[in-house]
Amino acid sequence: MIRYAYIIPLLPLASFFINIAVGKRLPRKGDWLCLATILAGLVMSVGIFLEVFQAYDPNFKYHVVTPWLTVADRFTINAGILVDNLTAVMLLVVTGVSTLVHLFSIGYMHGDPRYSRYFAYLSIFSFSMLGLVLSESFFFIFIFWELVGLSSYLLIGFWFEKKSASDAGKKAFITTHIGDVGFLIGNMIIFVTCGVFGFDEVFQAIGQGKLSGTLLTIAGIGVFCGAIGKSAQFPLHVWLPDAMEGPTPVSALIHAATMVAAGVYLVGRVYPMFTPDAFLFIAYIGFITLFIAATIALTQNDIKKVLAYSTVSQLGYMIMGLGVGGYTAGLAHLATHAAFKACLFLGSGSVIHALHTQDLREMGGLRKKMPITFVTFLIATLAIAGVPGFSGFFSKDMILAAALEFGMRNPAHYVLFFGALFTAGMTAFYMFRLVIMAFLGEPKDHHKFDHAHESPPNMWVPLVVLAIFSFSFWFKSPFVEKGWVQTLITKPATVADVVKAPVATASMEHAAVMTGEATHAAAPAEGGGHGAVPAAHGEKAGAPAHAGAGEHDAHLAHMAHSYAMYSSVAVGTLGIFLGFVVYFFGWIDPARVANSVKPLYNFLLNKWYFDELYDATVINGSIAFSKFLAWFDLHVVDGLVNLAAQLGIFVSFLVGKFDDYVVDGAVNGLASATTGSGSLLRRMQTGKLYHYVFVLAGGALVIFLIKAF
Numbered sequence: 010m011i012r013y014a015y016i017i018p019l020l021p022l023a024s025f026f027i028n029i030a031v032g033k034r035l036p037r038k039g040d041w042l043c044l045a046t047i048l049a050g051l052v053m054s055v056g057i058f059l060e061v062f063q064a065y066d067p068n069f070k071y072h073v074v075t076p077w078l079t080v081a082d083r084f085t086i087n088a089g090i091l092v093d094n095l096t097a098v099m100l101l102v103v104t105g106v107s108t109l110v111h112l113f114s115i116g117y118m119h120g121d122p123r124y125s126r127y128f129a130y131l132s133i134f135s136f137s138m139l140g141l142v143l144s145e146s147f148f149f150i151f152i153f154w155e156l157v158g159l160s161s162y163l164l165i166g167f168w169f170e171k172k173s174a175s176d177a178g179k180k181a182f183i184t185t186h187i188g189d190v191g192f193l194i195g196n197m198i199i200f201v202t203c204g205v206f207g208f209d210e211v212f213q214a215i216g217q218g219k220l221s222g223t224l225l226t227i228a229g230i231g232v233f234c235g236a237i238g239k240s241a242q243f244p245l246h247v248w249l250p251d252a253m254e255g256p257t258p259v260s261a262l263i264h265a266a267t268m269v270a271a272g273v274y275l276v277g278r279v280y281p282m283f284t285p286d287a288f289l290f291i292a293y294i295g296f297i298t299l300f301i302a303a304t305i306a307l308t309q310n311d312i313k314k315v316l317a318y319s320t321v322s323q324l325g326y327m328i329m330g331l332g333v334g335g336y337t338a339g340l341a342h343l344a345t346h347a348a349f350k351a352c353l354f355l356g357s358g359s360v361i362h363a364l365h366t367q368d369l370r371e372m373g374g375l376r377k378k379m380p381i382t383f384v385t386f387l388i389a390t391l392a393i394a395g396v397p398g399f400s401g402f403f404s405k406d407m408i409l410a411a412a413l414e415f416g417m418r419n420p421a422h423y424v425l426f427f428g429a430l431f432t433a434g435m436t437a438f439y440m441f442r443l444v445i446m447a448f449l450g451e452p453k454d455h456h457k458f459d460h461a462h463e464s465p466p467n468m469w470v471p472l473v474v475l476a477i478f479s480f481s482f483w484f485k486s487p488f489v490e491k492g493w494v495q496t497l498i499t500k501p502a503t504v505a506d507v508v509k510a511p512v513a514t515a516s517m518e519h520a521a522v523m524t525g526e527a528t529h530a531a532a533p534a535e536g537g538g539h540g541a542v543p544a545a546h547g548e549k550a551g552a553p554a555h556a557g558a559g560e561h562d563a564h565l566a567h568m569a570h571s572y573a574m575y576s577s578v579a580v581g582t583l584g585i586f587l588g589f590v591v592y593f594f595g596w597i598d599p600a601r602v603a604n605s606v607k608p609l610y611n612f613l614l615n616k617w618y619f620d621e622l623y624d625a626t627v628i629n630g631s632i633a634f635s636k637f638l639a640w641f642d643l644h645v646v647d648g649l650v651n652l653a654a655q656l657g658i659f660v661s662f663l664v665g666k667f668d669d670y671v672v673d674g675a676v677n678g679l680a681s682a683t684t685g686s687g688s689l690l691r692r693m694q695t696g697k698l699y700h701y702v703f704v705l706a707g708g709a710l711v712i713f714l715i716k717a718f
Contacts, residue, residue, distance in 0.1 A: 011057035011071045017053050017100065018139035020046040026130035032125030036615045043128040044111045045186060047135055052099075067499040069094055071361050072145060072206065086206060088359055091145035094497040095340065099142045102347045103267055109471035114258040115353050116468040117362055122489040127167060129263070133158035136266045142274065147196050147232075148206040150278070154192065154271065158185050162267050165255040168706065177254040186247040188238020188617035195231025198224060212281045215504060225504065229287035232279055232295075242326045243298040244595040247619050250317040257358030260313060261351045264320040273327045273343050278335060284504045292332025292415075296425050299325025301617060308603075308614040309441075311367045315443050319393065320350060326408050326469025335411025335427060336500035338466045342404035344494065345484060349392035349401060352475035356386035359464040359472065360447060364457045369443065374452040378461040379467045385476035386547040390444050392479040395581045403481040403492070406432065406574050414569035426573070433577050437584030445592040471539075607635045 026712025032039035078263075090477075111131060118127055137156035144150035154487055155480065161467035166178025169365045200206060201287030202224065203214035204269035214220060220228065236242065241249035254259055276283075276291065283291070302321035314319060324345050330339030359382045360375060361367055376383040395406070409429055452458035463469065548694040593595045603610040612618070 011092050012073075014057055014071075014100070014143060015090050015106070017050040018143065018317055019133040020050050021139070025129050025136060028129035028132060029183055030126055032129060035125070037495055038125035040111075040124070043132045044108070046132065047104060047111055048508070050135070050139065051101075051108045054100040054104045057092065057102045058097045059498065061092075061094055062493065065093065065493075065496065066675065067118050069497075070288055072209070073200045074145060082160055087146065088149065089145045089207065090143045092143070093242050093379075095274075095277060096142055098340075098344055098494075098498065099270075100139065102260070102270070103135070103138050103142060104201050106139075106262055106267065106347055106351045106475075107131070107262060107488025109351065109355070109474060110258045110262045113261070113358065113399060113468050113471045115467050116661045117358055118259055119254060120308060123167070127256070128220050130160060132633055133253060134164060134262065134267070138271065139273055141465060145208060146206040147199060147211065147279075151192065151196055151277070154189065154239070154275075156272055156669040157239070157268055158182060158189070161185075161252075161263055164259040164263070165252045167255055173251075174254040178247075181252050183250040184245050185238040186234070188234045188245050191237070192232045192604065193231075197235070198228040198231065202228075202353035208278065215282055221504075223284065226284045226286045229279075229283045230290055231668075232277060232282075232292055233287065236272030236275050236328070236590075237294065238272070239275075239330065240269050240280045241298075242272070242322050242325065242328055243293050243301060246298055246302065246321050247616075247623065249321055250314050250616070251309070253474040255314065257354060257361060260317070261354035261358070262600055264317065264350060264354060269320060269324055270343050270347065273324065273331070273339065276328065276331050276576070277336065277340050277343075280331070281501050281503050281690040288334070288503075290332075290333050292329050292422075292425060295325045295327070295329030295332055296428055297325070298322070299329060299432050300428050303432045303439070304613050305616050306439045307435060308610060310362065312369055312372075312443065312447060313354075313367055315439060315672075316353050316357060316371075319353075319436065319440065323350065323393070324435065325427065326405060326432075330408035330424060330430060333411050333415040333422075334500070336494050337406050337498050338407030338411050340409055340498050341484065341494045343481075344403075345392070345404040345481075348475050349389040349399075352385055352389035352472055353393070355406055355588060356382050356389065356470070357477065360469070362464055363461040364454075366454075366457060369446040371454040371457060372447040372452070373450045374448070374458060374479050375461060376448040378458065379448075379463045382472060384500070385469070385472040386448065387407065387444060388438045388476040390478050394440050394585060395433055395577055396585075397578060398481055400481045400484055402577075403484050406570070406577055409433070409577050410570040410574035413573045415568055417565060417569060430573075430576055434580035434584040437581045438588050441585050441588030442592050445588060487574065511522075520614070571684040624686065 021043070024043045028035070028039040032042075035042065072093040074087040076085050077088035078086040080086075081671050103405045111128070114127070115133065118124055121127060134157070137160050138154050141150055141153035141157060146152055152550065162178045162182040164179050168174050169178070196206075199211055199220065202220040203211050204219075205211055205214060211220075215225065232442035247265070252263060252698060255263070299322045302318045305316050306322065311319060323342070327339045327342050327346070330342060355369075359379065360372070363375075363379060364372065366372070373462060388399070392401035395402045409426065412426040415499040416426045480486075484494050591599050591602075615621070
C-alpha cells in the first residue's frame with residue numbers, strides 16, 4: 010500500500026476539479042464524491058499505518074524521487090514522496106479528521122446556496138495538506154504550504170457576504186504569509202549554501218559543514234517562522250480566533266489536525282537542522298503563546314472563541330515541547346489534540362446548529378436536550394483538561410515532563426515548566442467553565458432552549474467517533490511502559506548532537522540541556538529516520554559521554570516524568586474544582602470578581618489588546634506609509650514628471666522662436682536678398698541697345714575720370 014501513497018492526495022484533487030466544474034449538476038451537488046474520495050484516502054492511510062505499525066521500526070522510511078526540473082545542467086529539483094513513521098501518523102490524522110468533517114458538513118451545511126463549492130474547497134484543502142505531509146523536500150513542502158494558505162482563505166471567508174468573514178479570510182491570509190516570508194528566506198539560505206532541497210540531502214550537507222553556525226541558526230529560525238504563521242504562534246496568533254467566522258466544520262478542520270498542525274509537523278520534519286539557539290527560541294515562542302492564549306480564553310463568552318484560544322494554547326504546548334527536546338511529546342500531542350479538539354469544535358457546531366447562537370450566556374441545561382453532544386463534548390473536555398485515562402493526559406504529561414527535565418538540566422529555564430503547569434490548570438478551568446455554562450444548570454434563554462434538539466446522525470456520529478479516540482488507551486496501554494507513539498516516533502539526531510560529540514562530559518551535558526532530552530534518547534546517525542546528522546569523530550549521536558551517564562539521564566527523565574505527572578493531575582483537578590465552585594455551585598460570583606479586577610479583566614477580555622496594538626502600529630503605520638507614498642508619488646514623482654514636462658514645453662518654445670526668427674529669418678533673408686538682387690539685375694537687363702551704349706559710355710567716363718585724377 011505504501012508504494013501507492015501518492016494517490017492519496019490525488020483523490021481529493023480530482024474531486025475538487027469535478028465538483029468545482031459540474032458539482033451543481035451532480036446528485037446531492039457532489040457531496041458524496043468529495044466524501045468518497047477522502048474516505049478512500051482514509052482507507053489507504055489506515056493500510057499504510059498498519060504496514061508501518063507491523064514493521065515497528067523507528068527508522069522505517071520509504072523514499073522515492075524522480076527528476077522534475079533541471080536548470081541549465083547546474084542543479085536538478087526532484088519530485089517524490091517520503092513515507093516514514095511520522096508521515097504515516099499524519100496521514101491517518103489528516104484523512105481521519107477530514108473524513109469526519111466532510112460527514113458532519115453534510116448536515117451542517119445543508120441548504121447553503123454554495124453547497125457544492127464548499128465541498129470543492131474542502132477537497133482542495135485536503136489535497137494541499139496531504140501533499141504537504143508527503144513532501145520530501147523543502148521546495149515542495151513550501152508549494153503545498155502556500156496551497157494550504159490559499160485554500161484556508163477560501164474556507165474561512167466562505168460566507169464572504171458578511172464583512173467579518175471576508176475580513177477574517179484576508180487577515181488569515183496576510184498574517185500567515187508574514188511568517189511565510191521567513192520560511193522562504195530560510196529555504197533560500199539552505200539552497201544557496203547546500204545546493205539541494207531534499208530533506209535527507211540537506212541534513213547530510215549540514216553534517217558535512219556546508220551550513221553551520223549562526224547562518225544555520227538563522228535558517229532554522231527562518232523555517233520556523235513559517236510555523237509561527239500557520240500554527241498561530243506569538244506574535245502571529247491573532248488570525249486564528251477571527252477564523253471562527255468560517256463555517257464551524259471548517260473551524261474543526263483548520264483548528265484540529267490540519268492547517269494549524271502543519272507548523273508543528275514542519276518543525277518535527279526538519280528537526281535535525283535546528284541548533285541549540287534555535288531550539289531555545291522555539292521553546293520560548295511556544296511558552297509565550299500557550300500562556301497568553303489561555304489567559305484570554307478565561308474571559309471569552311463566544312463558544313467558538315474559547316475553543317479557538319484553547320487551540321492556540323495547545324499549539325503552544327506542542328511547539329514548546331519540541332523546543333525543549335520533547336520531540337515525541339510534541340508530535341504525540343499533535344495526534345491526540347486532533348481527535349479531542351475536532352470533537353470539541355464539531356460539538357460546538359452541533360450546539361450552534363440547535364440554538365442558532367454562539368454566546369455561552371444564552372445557553373445552559375443542554376445536556377437534557379442534547380445528551381449525545383453533551384457526553385461526547387464532556388469526554389473531549391476531560392481529554393484537553395489532562396484527566397488521567399484520556400489522551401490529553403498522556404501527551405500533555407510527556408510535554409510537561411520534557412519541560413521539567415529541561416529545567417532540571419538548566420535551572421535558568423524552569424519558568425517553562427512552571428508556566429506550562431499553571432496554564433494546564435487554567436485550561437481545565439476555562440474548559441469546564443464552557444461545559445457548565447453550555448450544558449449544565451438552568452437554561453438562560455428559554456425560547457432557544459425550547460427549540461433545541463439533538464443533531465441528526467450524520468452530525469453526532471462523527472462526535473462519537475472522535476470521542477472514542479479521545480481515550481488514552483489508543484496511544485498507550487496502562488500495562489506497558491511505552492506506547493506505540495513513543496516507540497515509532499523517536500527523536501532523531503540533531504545539530505546539537507554534532508555540537509556535543511567531539512567534546513567531553515561537560516559539553517555533552519550542555520548539549521543535553523539545549524535539546525532537553527537525554528543524549529541516549531537520540532537516534533543513531535546511521536539510518537536515522539530523518540537522514541540524521543552524523544556525530545563527529547566516529548562517536549554515535551546517542552552514545553553516553555562516560556560510564557553511568559546513561560543511568561543518570563534515565564533516572565533524571567523518570568524523576569521529571571513522575572513530578573510532572575503528579576503536579577499536572579493536581580493543577581488539573583484544582584482547575585476543574587474551581588470551575589464548579591464558580592460556575593456550578595455559585596460559591597464565588599464571577600461578575601463580582603471581574604469587577605474587583607476590572608482593568609485586568611478588560612485586558613484579558615480585549616485579548617491583551619493585540620489587535621488594537623497592531624491596528625495602531627502595523628496597520629495604521631502601513632496606512633500612514635501608504636499615504637506618504639501616495640503623497641510622494643503625487644507631489645515628488647508626479648512633480649518631477651510635470652516639471653520635466655514644463656521644461657520640455659519651455660525649451661520647445663525657445664526652439665520654436667529660434668526656428669521662427671533665426672533659422673527661418675536667415676533662410677528668408679537669403680531668399681529676400683536673392684530675390685532683391687535678382688529684381689535689381691532684371692531692371693538692368695532692358696534689351697534696348699541705347700541703354701547698353703549709355704551704360705558703356707558712362708562706365709568709360711568714370712574710368713577716365715579715375716585715371717585722370
